[in-house]
Amino acid sequence: MKKLFLFWSLLMMLANLHAAPVVAEGYSHVKSVGDIQEYTLKSNGLQVLLLPDHASPTLTFMVTYRVGSRNEVTGTTGATHILEHLMFKGTRNRPNSSSNNVKQLLERTGARYNASTWLDRTNYYANLGSEHLATIIDMEADRMRNLSLDDADRQAEMTVVRNEYEQGENSPFQALYKEIFYAAFVAHPYHHSTIGHRSDIEKVSIEKLREFYDTFYWPNNATVTLVGDFQPQQALALIKNAFGVYPRSPKPVPALYTEEPAQGGPRRVSVKRPGQLGLVAIAHKIPQATHADFAALSLLSAVLTDGKNSRLYKVLTDKNLTTGVSGFPGFNADPSLHLLFLPMAPGASHEQVEKIALEEIERLKKEGVSEAELQAAIAKSLASTAFDRDGSFAIAGNLNEAIAAGDWSLYYSIDEAVRKVTQSDIQRVARQYFNEDQSTTGWFVPTNPAGTALTVPLAATALLADIGPNYYRTPGLSEIGPHAAQSADAGSGPVSSAVRISAKAQRSKVAGIDLITYATGVKDVVTLRGALPAGRAQAKSNPALAALTSMLLDKGTQKQDKFAIAQRLEAVGASLHFSAGVDTLDISAKCLKKDLPLVLSLMAEQLRMPALDAEELAKAKKQLVGGIKRSQENTDYRAADAFTRLIYPVGHPNRQSDPGALLAAIESVQPDDVRAFHKAHYGPGHMILVAVGDLTNSDLADEVTRAFAGWQGGSAPVRNTQALTLSEPKVENVQVNGKTSVSVLLGQASGLGHQHPDAMALRVATAILGSGFTGRLMANVRDKEGLTYGVSASMGNDSFNQGDWRITASFAPALLEKGLASTHRQLNLWYQQGVTADEIASRKTNLVGSFQVALSTTDGLASTLLAAVERGYPLSWVDDYPAQIRALTDSQINLAIKTYLQPKNMVLIQAGSLDGVKH
Numbered sequence: 001m002k003k004l005f006l007f008w009s010l011l012m013m014l015a016n017l018h019a020a021p022v023v024a025e026g027y028s029h030v031k032s033v034g035d036i037q038e039y040t041l042k043s044n045g046l047q048v049l050l051l052p053d054h055a056s057p058t059l060t061f062m063v064t065y066r067v068g069s070r071n072e073v074t075g076t077t078g079a080t081h082i083l084e085h086l087m088f089k090g091t092r093n094r095p096n097s098s099s100n101n102v103k104q105l106l107e108r109t110g111a112r113y114n115a116s117t118w119l120d121r122t123n124y125y126a127n128l129g130s131e132h133l134a135t136i137i138d139m140e141a142d143r144m145r146n147l148s149l150d151d152a153d154r155q156a157e158m159t160v161v162r163n164e165y166e167q168g169e170n171s172p173f174q175a176l177y178k179e180i181f182y183a184a185f186v187a188h189p190y191h192h193s194t195i196g197h198r199s200d201i202e203k204v205s206i207e208k209l210r211e212f213y214d215t216f217y218w219p220n221n222a223t224v225t226l227v228g229d230f231q232p233q234q235a236l237a238l239i240k241n242a243f244g245v246y247p248r249s250p251k252p253v254p255a256l257y258t259e260e261p262a263q264g265g266p267r268r269v270s271v272k273r274p275g276q277l278g279l280v281a282i283a284h285k286i287p288q289a290t291h292a293d294f295a296a297l298s299l300l301s302a303v304l305t306d307g308k309n310s311r312l313y314k315v316l317t318d319k320n321l322t323t324g325v326s327g328f329p330g331f332n333a334d335p336s337l338h339l340l341f342l343p344m345a346p347g348a349s350h351e352q353v354e355k356i357a358l359e360e361i362e363r364l365k366k367e368g369v370s371e372a373e374l375q376a377a378i379a380k381s382l383a384s385t386a387f388d389r390d391g392s393f394a395i396a397g398n399l400n401e402a403i404a405a406g407d408w409s410l411y412y413s414i415d416e417a418v419r420k421v422t423q424s425d426i427q428r429v430a431r432q433y434f435n436e437d438q439s440t441t442g443w444f445v446p447t448n449p450a451g452t453a454l455t456v457p458l459a460a461t462a463l464l465a466d467i468g469p470n471y472y473r474t475p476g477l478s479e480i481g482p483h484a485a486q487s488a489d490a491g492s493g494p495v496s497s498a499v500r501i502s503a504k505a506q507r508s509k510v511a512g513i514d515l516i517t518y519a520t521g522v523k524d525v526v527t528l529r530g531a532l533p534a535g536r537a538q539a540k541s542n543p544a545l546a547a548l549t550s551m552l553l554d555k556g557t558q559k560q561d562k563f564a565i566a567q568r569l570e571a572v573g574a575s576l577h578f579s580a581g582v583d584t585l586d587i588s589a590k591c592l593k594k595d596l597p598l599v600l601s602l603m604a605e606q607l608r609m610p611a612l613d614a615e616e617l618a619k620a621k622k623q624l625v626g627g628i629k630r631s632q633e634n635t636d637y638r639a640a641d642a643f644t645r646l647i648y649p650v651g652h653p654n655r656q657s658d659p660g661a662l663l664a665a666i667e668s669v670q671p672d673d674v675r676a677f678h679k680a681h682y683g684p685g686h687m688i689l690v691a692v693g694d695l696t697n698s699d700l701a702d703e704v705t706r707a708f709a710g711w712q713g714g715s716a717p718v719r720n721t722q723a724l725t726l727s728e729p730k731v732e733n734v735q736v737n738g739k740t741s742v743s744v745l746l747g748q749a750s751g752l753g754h755q756h757p758d759a760m761a762l763r764v765a766t767a768i769l770g771s772g773f774t775g776r777l778m779a780n781v782r783d784k785e786g787l788t789y790g791v792s793a794s795m796g797n798d799s800f801n802q803g804d805w806r807i808t809a810s811f812a813p814a815l816l817e818k819g820l821a822s823t824h825r826q827l828n829l830w831y832q833q834g835v836t837a838d839e840i841a842s843r844k845t846n847l848v849g850s851f852q853v854a855l856s857t858t859d860g861l862a863s864t865l866l867a868a869v870e871r872g873y874p875l876s877w878v879d880d881y882p883a884q885i886r887a888l889t890d891s892q893i894n895l896a897i898k899t900y901l902q903p904k905n906m907v908l909i910q911a912g913s914l915d916g917v918k919h
Contacts, residue, residue: 024236026244033409036399037232041240044248045220048239049399049408051227053392055521058856059228060392061136062125063144064403066223067216069194070119070256070334078196079204079212081117082154082161086209087124088115088773089153089783091146094139096153096783103773105139108842110849112393117194120333121404127393127853130229134238140224141242144217151206156786158202159815163789165195166740166812170912172271172279172444172633173341179269180283184337184440188260218249223403228392260285260335267440274738275446276629277323280342280353285438289331289405295417296425297433301327301338302377303369303426304361308554308566309376311360312342320619321348321356323626333406337440338433345626350443361434368427376570381418383573387590390525390693391857447738501855502875505865506697511708512684516865516875517697520858526596526693527858528603529866530587534681537583537653537718537800544665545677548620550580552674555616558609562616565602574599578606582653583717583800584870585682593694597703604707607682614671621666628662635743636808638734639911646730646907647749647804652720654797654804683713688869692862720801724749729904734911742816742912746823747806751900754798754871761888761896762795762805768835768843769793769826770807776826777807787811787819799871805901813913824903831903834894848882 021029021037027048030038039048072079088103090096098104106113111128124143126136168174178193185191195201224243226235263285286297304311305327308318316322322342330336342353388394402410505518539545554576556562569576574591576599587607591599631637641656648655657665691700752759770777770793777791791809798804807827811819854860855878868877 022232022236024233024240026240027236031409034412036408036411038408039236041219041244043244044218044246046239046243047223048236049223049225050230050232050235051225051395052230052232053227054229056392056856057130057229058127058392058853059130059133059226059230060125060127060396061133061140062123062225062396062400063140064121064123064223064225064400065216066120066221066253066404067122067212068118068120068404069192069196070189071216071254072189072192072196075200076196076204076208076212077192077200078161078165078194079200079209080122081195082157082201082204083209083212084115084117084122084124085157085161086149086153087143087147089150089157090148091142092148093142093146095148102139102143104842105135107772107774107846109135110846110851110853111136112850112853118404119190119194119330119336121400123400125393125396125400127856129849129852133226133230133235137235137238137242141239141245144219144222144243145246147213147217149206149210149213154206154209156784159786159812160782160789161195162198162201163741163787163810163812163815165198165201167789167810168195169740170633170635172273172275172446175271175273176269176279176281176442176444177339179271180281180339180440180442181337183267183269183442184263184283184285185260187258188334189256189258190260190332190334190336215249215251216253218253219243219246220248221253223408225396225399225403227396227399256334263438266436268442269440270443270445272445272447274736275444276632277346277626278344278348278350278353278446279444280344280350280357281442281444282340282342282354282357283337283440283442284434285335286329286338286433287335288333289402289410290333290407292417293425293429293432294329294331295414296421296429297329297338298381298414299374299377299418299421300364300426300430300434301329302380303364303373305340306377306380307570308562309373309570311364312340312357314563315356315360316342316353317345317623318619320345320622321353323623323630331401331405333404343626343630345622346629350445354441354443361430365427365430365434369423371423372567372571374421374423374426376567378418378421379571380573382415383592385415386523386525386592390522390527390859394857500876500879501861501865502879505875506701507875508701510701510704511711512687512714513704513708514686514688514869515701515704516688516690516869517695517700518690518692518861518865519695519697520693520861522693522858524593524694525858526591526593526691526695527862528587528589528591528599528689528691529862530603530687530689531584531866531870532587532607532682532684532687533583533715533717534585534677535581535583535653537720538681538715539677542665542669542673543657543662544624544669545673546580546585547624548617548666548669549612549674549677550578550585551620551624552612552616553578553606553610555620556611556613557605558611559605561611565606568598568602572598576603576606582797587689596691596695596700597706600703600707604711608708608711610678612671612674612678617669617671617674621669624666632736635734635736635739635741635911636810638736639743639745639808639909642732642734642909642911643745643747643804643806643907646732646909647747648724649722652722652724653718653801679713681715683715684708684711685714686716687714688866690862690866690869692858692865717800722802724751724802729906729908731908732910733914734909735914736912739912740812741810742813742910742914744809744811744816744820744823745806745909745911746809746827746906747804748902748906750795750798750803750805752795752798753800753802755873758892758896758899759795759798760884761892762900764840764843764847764885764888765830765835765893765897766793766795766805767847768839769830771843772846774842774846776830777809777823780826781809781819781822785818785822787815787822791819791823799867816910820908827903831897831901834897835890837890840888840890840893844885844888847885851881 027039036051090101094101109128109132111126113126115124305325312325323345327340329338402408507516536546572595574595576589644656781791793807
């Protein structure tokens with residue numbers, strides 16, 4: 001530990017040597033921590049954080065306002081979140097009706113942009129090319145104080161937010177999460193959810209929202225964070241010119257002084273709704289993120305729930321009582337909660353799962369943790385920090401949470417604190433905080449349509465969908481955290497616009513594997529992405545074989561059991577995952593540079609010689625059944641599942657299996673079947689492996705040779721050449737009881753594979769209709785009419801075969817008829833009239849810009865290189881894609897719409913609670 005700390009101190013000294021602050025007129029330099037410089041704009045108190053990184057011609061610009069749901073009271077719950085939505089509705093200088101409004105401006109640059117609201121903050125961000133820095137600074141400064149805030153916009157956006165609320169209510173996790181916070185906090189405003197109460201969403205006035213805006217949206221209540229490719233002197237001047245025109249807030253920003261009183265005993269809540277499987281959640285009160293105990297609590301959480309060697313995995317998931325376990329401490333400005341989520345497996349009882357979890361917590365409090373558990377938790381935490389610095393967006397996002405917690409330097413100091421945690425610290429915080437009197441326990445109890453508890457033994461369980469082994473995701477911020485208007489996926493990264501990726505990448509056959517490597521400027525991180533043809537398409541005799549085989553890969557090998565493998569990975573904080581899709585077995589791994597030989601050796605061992613144990617197969621079958629049952633609570637999944645059976649013929653790889661047939665298939669799989677599938681389809685013959693990050697190409701090739709030498713076999717991808725057509729329209733209603741939002745899917749087979757000469761033209765046209773906030777669907781169905789939270793159009797499932805074209809949306813049952821009419825109206829106008837030259841020019845710029853931004857992380861670049869090779873393209877396709885987009889003519893794009901689509905013959909799926917809804 002002492003050596004580690006000295007090494008860290010040396011790194012900090014070296015970082016500070018090249019992170020000297022610049023002298024900028026109008027600013028006070030506050031402090032330097034690591035590579036980050038903090039400044040204050042003297043005229044108005046704006047806090048500015050700068051972290052230059054010139055590895056890629058991209059940057060992330062973020063504005064964090066210190067206002068969240070904690071600043072709301074009864075009657076205005078959800079106001080912060082609604083205001084976040086209205087920040088995209090135009091300013092006095094950029095009205096929403098203009099061609100230079102916020103969304104048009106950002107999408108023309110190709111920015112990955114969005115906003116999110118959480119308990120302690122609201123943030124607005126864009127990840128874009130560095131040449132657009134002045135544009136994004138000017139825009140964000142404009143909406144800080146010049147927001148239009150029209151009541152017509154509020155009314156339209158209210159129904160959008162209400163639909164977002166309804167989608168959240170569809171999730172058992174989110175519904176239970178909200179009830180736990182309602183019960184756990186009596187006085188403190190963490191009591192209510194970020195999205196607010198439905199009645200407040202519907203009734204809050206524009207005057208109240210303007211009052212909120214005029215109270216909190218001021219420079220002295222905001223932090224500007226800039227990470228990536230920029231010159232500090234120039235950036236500070238631009239920020240001063242744009243934001244410096246505003247004064248400090250005319251009144252002091254209100255401070256929250258309410259403290260939660262001590263809890264006097266355990267609290268319990270339950271949510272009873274139609275559903276498939278139960279869920280147990282256990283919460284304990286913990287201190288704020290700046291507290292000295294937070295680091296120990298984060299490691300305690302990891303010991304309990306992170307990985308196969310975690311305490312709760314061993315006593316619950318490995319015993320077929322849960323389908324997974326997860327836990328996380330609230331990283332907040334005020335005392336919050338540590339939450340455990342325990343999604344139950346078929347046949348398990350709430351009482352049993354809760355009892356075992358609490359017993360394991362008590363055992364930890366009594367006996368403490370081992371040195372091995374402590375060191376593994378520390379290693380995972382430190383590796384996670386390194387991974388979270390892979391790209392400017394990741395850095396800015398993590399800084400955002402530290403700002404919200406009250407001290408941005410937590411971004412660095414948490415790691416230092418984690419290194420100092422001892423075994424006794426973890427035992428102490430477990431005893432201090434994980435006790436019954438500070439707990440709130442919640443059960444999600446699935447009911448049948450009549451409202452009574454639904455208990456179905458495993459043998460009688462009807463499987464209603466066909467999914468892969470990784471469908472179920474334990475809850476994280478994506479499900480129960482910040483509400484964002486649209487998902488973001490961006491970062492800073494490794495490539496320069498002046499360098500062709502294909503010229504720098506190395507591609508060769510190594511041990512029979514198609515190996516692609518790309519060394520980048522990212523520090524100490526390596527991302528691996530791989531695939532081999534061993535998906536559902538290869539398992540023609542049994543649709544469950546590919547999924548079950550992939551699930552067994554990390555359940556032990558002929559050399560060591562699953563816990564030994566997990567221990568080796570967890571000891572260095574590395575990750576290694578396998579999952580079977582339609583066409584391929586997908587491989588993903590991430591590690592520190594020094595641990596790459598270990599990860600490659602374990603990858604090879606698990607692929608080449610998995611134990612394929614009968615007992616583990618029985619567990620995998622039960623877990624797959626549990627994941628499938630949980631999928632039946634997801635209306636988006638149910639709609640997509642039904643869609644495949646209507647547009648793809650029997651035998652097509654993209655067609656998901658009939659539920660009854662899948663149930664029989666899972667039950668029928670025997671160990672010999674899995675072994676035969678593995679022998680027939682696993683091998684290097686058609687395997688692709690991509691490595692991106694801090695690596696040396698020749699060294700990596702040597703490691704791959706050592707790990708995979710002598711491995712043979714493998715099967716070719718399945719290519720289905722059957723023409724896909726749809727001769728008549730079809731409608732299918734999928735009843736899912738107890739849902740407050742209906743998922744809609746409208747589409748058809750496209751008849752196009754990814755390499756088809758017309759596929760790119762149709763993709764551009766489809767993006768004009770339904771990509772992002774400026775796509776016609778969002779601009780009209782959402783923004784103008786306020787009928788949905790989200791609606792989009794896309795093409796997919798076409799990497800190996802002819803794929804499909806679809807529109808997806810979500811509507812409240814009462815708005816379903818209007819929503820469908822509006823969607824059809826936009827689809828028909830697009831089809832009949834085509835798209836304009838201005839739309840095409842703008843969308844080309846957007847697609848090229850967003851593609852280049854996506855290459856700016858090791859994840860993004862590795863995934864793009866893998867997808868290109870899988871689809872049969874040379875590596876040069878990644879470099880040539882922008883030129884191919886620009887070369888498309890207006891007539892090509894419009895002709896593609898008429899040639900391949902037939903709106904009058906499309907399939908319509910509606911999934912949700914449809915009783916009383918007009919069809």
